[in-house]
Amino acid sequence: MHKPVLVEEVLALMPAETRLVIDCTIGGGGHAEAIVGKLGNEVELIGFDRDVAALEIARKQVEKHATRVRLVHDSYARMEKHIPDSAVGGVDFILMDLGLSSIQLEESGRGFSFQKSQESAKRIWRAKQRGQNCQTNS
Numbered sequence: 001m002h003k004p005v006l007v008e009e010v011l012a013l014m015p016a017e018t019r020l021v022i023d024c025t026i027g028g029g030g031h032a033e034a035i036v037g038k039l040g041n042e043v044e045l046i047g048f049d050r051d052v053a054a055l056e057i058a059r060k061q062v063e064k065h066a067t068r069v070r071l072v073h074d075s076y077a078r079m080e081k082h083i084p085d086s087a088v089g090g091v092d093f094i095l096m097d098l099g100l101s102s103i104q105l106e107e108s109g110r111g112f113s114f115q116k117s118q119e120s121a122k123r124i125w126r127a128k129q130r131g132q133n134c135q136t137n138s
């Protein structure tokens, strides 16, 4: 199971009136769940990940708050394609927890484990189609 790091520190950095958060690397959704779960019902979050398997885990992690979370299967480098112009000025906080998650390293079976012998799948991204949106509430 993936444990997000520095959750309390991230929450402490967020402005008091935070309404819209971009999680550039939502991964297993640990930070996202803490943000939408602890900061109140006005907070909405858009979460990006290149790994469709990570997004599936994140979807379950945030399902209690699904109406306030939008998951996007794409690189954060293309975030301008997914955020309406009208919302850009309203973004209060951007989180980037860069790298790979422990799920990808140890449990994905994609050959990146330091502890288990696995056949190398040679690819970290389980991509379907780049740019596909995954609504959590559908």
Ligand SMILES: C[S@@+](CC[C@H](N)C(=O)[O-])C[C@H]1O[C@@H](n2cnc3c(N)ncnc32)[C@H](O)[C@@H]1O
Binding pocket: 002, 003, 004, 005, 024, 025, 026, 027, 028, 029, 030, 031, 032, 048, 049, 050, 051, 054, 074, 075, 076, 077, 097, 098, 099, 100, 101
């Ligand atoms: C350390 S994990 C994030 C963990 C997450 N904060 C949590 O609480 O579970 C990093 C994630 O970034 C994703 N990632 C790496 N490069 C990316 C990119 N260019 N765009 C979107 N996601 C990316 C990986 O697939 C991985 O799921």
